[in-house]
Amino acid sequence: MVRRAGRRGEQGDGLATRLLRAPVHRARSGDRSGAGRARRSVRRAAASVTMALALALVAALLATSAATVGAATVGTTSASPQPPTQDPFYVWSGSLSTVPPGTVLRSRAVSVPYLSSVPVTATQLLYRTTNELGQPAVTVTTVLQPVGASPTKLVSWQMFYDALGAQCDPSYEMQGGGGIGGAQEEEQLMTPYLDAGDTVTVPDYEGENLAWLAGQQSGYQTLDGIRATEQWLHMAPATTPVALIGYSGGSVATQWAAEMAPAYAPELHIVGSAAGGVPVDPAHNLTYLEGGNDPSSSSWDGVIPAVLVGTAERGFGVDLTPYLSAYGQEVANQVSDECINSFAGDYPGLTMAQLLKPQYQDFLSVPIFASVVNELTMGTDGTPTSPMFLAVGNADGTGDGVMVAGDVEALAHLYCERGVPVQFDEYNGLSHVLAAVPFEATALSLITAWLAGAPTPDNCTTIGTGNSLAPLAAGTAPPASPAGAASSATATSVEPAGTTSAVDGAVTVTGDGVGAFTVATYPTDVDPELPVPGGSTGQYFDVRTAVGSTFSSLTVDACSAGTGTSLDWWNPAADSGTGAWQPVSTADAAGARCTDATVTNGSSPSLSQPAGTVFAVVVAAPPGQQPPPSPGQ
Numbered sequence: 001m002v003r004r005a006g007r008r009g010e011q012g013d014g015l016a017t018r019l020l021r022a023p024v025h026r027a028r029s030g031d032r033s034g035a036g037r038a039r040r041s042v043r044r045a046a047a048s049v050t051m052a053l054a055l056a057l058v059a060a061l062l063a064t065s066a067a068t069v070g071a072a073t074v075g076t077t078s079a080s081p082q083p084p085t086q087d088p089f090y091v092w093s094g095s096l097s098t099v100p101p102g103t104v105l106r107s108r109a110v111s112v113p114y115l116s117s118v119p120v121t122a123t124q125l126l127y128r129t130t131n132e133l134g135q136p137a138v139t140v141t142t143v144l145q146p147v148g149a150s151p152t153k154l155v156s157w158q159m160f161y162d163a164l165g166a167q168c169d170p171s172y173e174m175q176g177g178g179g180i181g182g183a184q185e186e187e188q189l190m191t192p193y194l195d196a197g198d199t200v201t202v203p204d205y206e207g208e209n210l211a212w213l214a215g216q217q218s219g220y221q222t223l224d225g226i227r228a229t230e231q232w233l234h235m236a237p238a239t240t241p242v243a244l245i246g247y248s249g250g251s252v253a254t255q256w257a258a259e260m261a262p263a264y265a266p267e268l269h270i271v272g273s274a275a276g277g278v279p280v281d282p283a284h285n286l287t288y289l290e291g292g293n294d295p296s297s298s299s300w301d302g303v304i305p306a307v308l309v310g311t312a313e314r315g316f317g318v319d320l321t322p323y324l325s326a327y328g329q330e331v332a333n334q335v336s337d338e339c340i341n342s343f344a345g346d347y348p349g350l351t352m353a354q355l356l357k358p359q360y361q362d363f364l365s366v367p368i369f370a371s372v373v374n375e376l377t378m379g380t381d382g383t384p385t386s387p388m389f390l391a392v393g394n395a396d397g398t399g400d401g402v403m404v405a406g407d408v409e410a411l412a413h414l415y416c417e418r419g420v421p422v423q424f425d426e427y428n429g430l431s432h433v434l435a436a437v438p439f440e441a442t443a444l445s446l447i448t449a450w451l452a453g454a455p456t457p458d459n460c461t462t463i464g465t466g467n468s469l470a471p472l473a474a475g476t477a478p479p480a481s482p483a484g485a486a487s488s489a490t491a492t493s494v495e496p497a498g499t500t501s502a503v504d505g506a507v508t509v510t511g512d513g514v515g516a517f518t519v520a521t522y523p524t525d526v527d528p529e530l531p532v533p534g535g536s537t538g539q540y541f542d543v544r545t546a547v548g549s550t551f552s553s554l555t556v557d558a559c560s561a562g563t564g565t566s567l568d569w570w571n572p573a574a575d576s577g578t579g580a581w582q583p584v585s586t587a588d589a590a591g592a593r594c595t596d597a598t599v600t601n602g603s604s605p606s607l608s609q610p611a612g613t614v615f616a617v618v619v620a621a622p623p624g625q626q627p628p629p630s631p632g633q
Helices: 013-021 034-063 183-195 215-232 249-265 282-292 295-300 303-313 326-335 367-376 405-417 436-452
Strands: 103-108 120-130 136-146 154-158 199-203 241-247 267-275 388-394 422-428 487-493 499-504 507-522 535-544 550-559 566-571 578-583 589-590 594-600 609-617
Touching: 034 499, 103 215, 103 282, 120 215, 136 183, 136 215, 154 183, 154 215, 154 249, 183 199, 183 436, 199 215, 215 249, 241 249, 241 436, 249 487, 249 499, 267 436, 282 367, 295 303, 295 566, 303 326, 303 367, 303 550, 367 487, 367 507, 388 405, 388 436, 422 436, 550 609, 566 594
Parallel strands: 154 199, 154 241, 241 267, 267 388, 388 422
Antiparallel strands: 103 120, 120 136, 136 199, 487 499, 487 507, 499 507, 507 535, 507 550, 535 609, 550 594, 566 578, 566 609, 589 594
16 A cells, blocks of 8 residues: 655644644745745634534534533544554555455454543444445555444544544544544534444544545445454444445545445445535536635635545546646646645636646546546436435535535435435535535434434435536546446546446446446346346346547456356347357356356457446356246246
C-alpha cells in the first residue's frame, strides 16, 4: 500500500484553539501579500467556527435523548497516535486477489477520547475492499460497541472528512489525531445511537489513496466496512438490521453504498439510508461553485481543484499533467495533502478554466472529464432496496452554496419512480452548514424507526421532477440496466492502458482500454431469452458496452451458486435470425463452481456484440454425453 505524505495536524489542543488558530499557508498565485494570507486565514477560521457551532447545536439537541454517562472509553492506543502515513497498522503487503471483500485482515483496540460521555469499546479493523476501478484494496473502519450491549443493530456512520491527506482519516482523528477537527462534533452526534445500544462503525471510505468523491469506491468501502464489522462481532448479515447515515462528503459514501448494495453486497440487511447535502451531479456542482458567482458559495472554490485530484487522478487514474495549466498544476500540488478546512476558502473566484490549458477550458466537453462525470452521477449504478432519506438546504434559490437542491430532488424523484420509499426535505433559507441541523434530527428519528422495524412515512407523491440528470454528450456513459434485471453495476475506464471492473453479485466483468459497460444479473431461473439452454444452472446475466468504447478485451468471471462450469451466450443472429444459445468460445473453468471467459475481437461473442448480450451459466457435459436437464425440462 502506498500512502501519500500528509502533514500531521496539531495535537493536544482544545477544539476552539484548533479552530481559531488558522494556519498561515504558503502564498497562492494571484495574491501573495500578507494581507491576502490574513484574509484567507480569517475565512478558514470563520468557516470552521460556523461548522463547529452548527454541529454543536445539533449535538446538544440530540443529546437530550441520551443519558450522560461519565465513564472513560476502553482502548489501548496512546494519547498521541501515529499518523496513518507512519502507522504500520494501515499497511498490508500480502496478496488480496483471493481474499473476499470485507475480510478482516488485522485488528486493534483504540481509545476515542471525544466519546468520554459514553462507555464504549473501540476497535479498528483493517479489511479487504475494492477501489474505484474494481481492484482489491484495503482500508480501516472504527467500530464503537456500547459496553454491556449485545451487537444486534448496526449504524454505518460516514463522516464528512473531505480530504486529500491521510491526517484527515476518521480512524486517526477519532483517536485524537489532528486533521479537519470535525471528529469531535460528529462523535457527539453518534451519542444517541450508542446510548440506545446500537453498534456504530465508521469507515475510512476514501481508502488508502484518499480518492475524495470517487463515488463507487466510497460505496464499496462503506459496504465492506459493514461486512468486516459483522464478521468481527459475529453478527448474521441476513438478520442484522443496518442503517447508513452521512452528511456532505459522508452523503457520497452513504448514497452510493445504498445504490450499489443490491449488486455488490446483497447479503446485507440494510433497512434504510439517510444522506444530507448530497452532490448528485458533479457537473452541476462544479458549475455552481466556480468563480464565486453566488456569495454563499465563494468560500468553497478550493473544492474545485481538490475534486480533480480526488476523482479524476486518484479515482480513475487520469494523468492530469497534459490538461493542467501551470497555475493548475501549482494549485493541484498545494491541495494534494490537505483537509477541506485548509483548501476550501483559499481560492476565491477560482474557475475550472484557470486550472486547465486553453484547449481544455470547457472541461465538460473534454471526453475524459465528461466520462468521469457520467460515471459519478448518482442514480446510474443501481437502485436502493430500502427506504431513503434525502435532504438539502436552499439558501439562494439554487442550492445550499455547495449542493444543487434541484439535483437532490431529481434523485429522490428517480428513486420514487423505481419504487423506493423516499422522504425528501428541502430546507429553504439554510446554507450547507446550517442545513445539517434539521437533517441530523430527522435522520435520528427515521433511523431509530428503521432499526426497530417500524414503518416510516415517505413523500414521493409530492416530490417534483427536479433538474435533468442526463449524461454529458461528450463522455462515455454506462448503458442502462436491462428491464427485468435484479441488480446491476457499471464501470468506466478513461485511459488507453486503463483497467476497470464491475461486480454484480457472483459476476465480475473487467474491461481493458477505454469505455464503459454495465453488467446486470437476472433473478434466479429467470431466462430473458428462450428456449432455456441445456444444462442451465438458472443463473443469467447481461453485459452491455457503451457505444464508442474501445476495450481491447472484456473478462467475464462468473461463480454459480450451483455447479456451473461453463458459459453459453445468446446469439440472436444464429439459425437464420431465430437465435440460439451457443458456447462462449473462450470459456474455461476457473475453479470450483466458477468459470471465466475473455471476450476479444476474435472470440464468440466478439467485442462488437456485447451491446446487450445475455450469458447463461451452464454445466459443461463431458465429451459424448448430453448435458444435464435444464430447470423446468
